[in-house]
Amino acid sequence: MTVLWGSASIGGGIHKRRLTESKERHEDFEFILGATLTLLGLIVGFTFSMAVSRYDQRKNYEEQEANAIGTEYVRADLLPAGDAAKVRGLLKNYLDLRIISYRLRDTRRRRQTDAAIARLQSEMWNAVVPPAIAQPNQVQALVVAGMNDVLNSQGYTQAAWWNRIPTAAWSLLLLISIFCNILIGYGAHGRSAFVYLILPVALSISLFLIADIDSPRGGIIRVRPQNLESLAASLNSQ
Numbered sequence: 001m002t003v004l005w006g007s008a009s010i011g012g013g014i015h016k017r018r019l020t021e022s023k024e025r026h027e028d029f030e031f032i033l034g035a036t037l038t039l040l041g042l043i044v045g046f047t048f049s050m051a052v053s054r055y056d057q058r059k060n061y062e063e064q065e066a067n068a069i070g071t072e073y074v075r076a077d078l079l080p081a082g083d084a085a086k087v088r089g090l091l092k093n094y095l096d097l098r099i100i101s102y103r104l105r106d107t108r109r110r111r112q113t114d115a116a117i118a119r120l121q122s123e124m125w126n127a128v129v130p131p132a133i134a135q136p137n138q139v140q141a142l143v144v145a146g147m148n149d150v151l152n153s154q155g156y157t158q159a160a161w162w163n164r165i166p167t168a169a170w171s172l173l174l175l176i177s178i179f180c181n182i183l184i185g186y187g188a189h190g191r192s193a194f195v196y197l198i199l200p201v202a203l204s205i206s207l208f209l210i211a212d213i214d215s216p217r218g219g220i221i222r223v224r225p226q227n228l229e230s231l232a233a234s235l236n237s238q
Helices: 002-017 023-078 081-103 107-134 138-162 167-187 193-214 226-237
Strands: none
Touching (some): 023 081, 023 167, 107 138
16 A cells, blocks of 8 residues: 555656646556556456455365265265274364364464374375275275375365465566556646545555455455365264
8 A cells, every 4th residue: 555655656756847748748648547557457357356266266175175075974884884983083083173274374283283184184094995905896996985085175175275376466466556556646746635545545455355365364355164164063963
């Protein structure tokens, strides 16, 4: 906000030093201003679309992860009784950790949770492999495939959380925003100070919204693990 407002003020200062301005130059300025603002609008819209698509992707993977865990929990019935009970217990613990990982903001605690999730993934895989080796049939293959889906879904979710708007796109957006505010300040010289604030405020709100949607952990708009929480409530009620 401060940078954008300062850019508008710089534009006003540049205009102040110019004593006269011909009609032809004014028309050229209006053309450049319109073209630059159009370019800024396109870039803001494009960046917002990128952020929203990544947010939707994170929501979809959360749903797929819940479906994979729920399906494998049911398929555990195909295992021998002892192995089935072990797999169900591991899946419940794993589900609880996945819900916690969505809520964490602290980096240290998140790393500890990720390490615990990785250990549980190894334990879950080791729990389904021996029965499948002992009885290599299509029924056991379903259980192994289901556990593979559980592990893969977490990997897809993590990849979606790492998928952010590129730094180059942010740099281009900020650069065009500064140029537009300089031009606005240049054209608004001598008018009310309120004119200097319109574009900076509008851009600041837009950029904040884009950054917030693009930040899976640090923003206000976050993916809530509602499907995982619903599955956990369902399993606990059983």
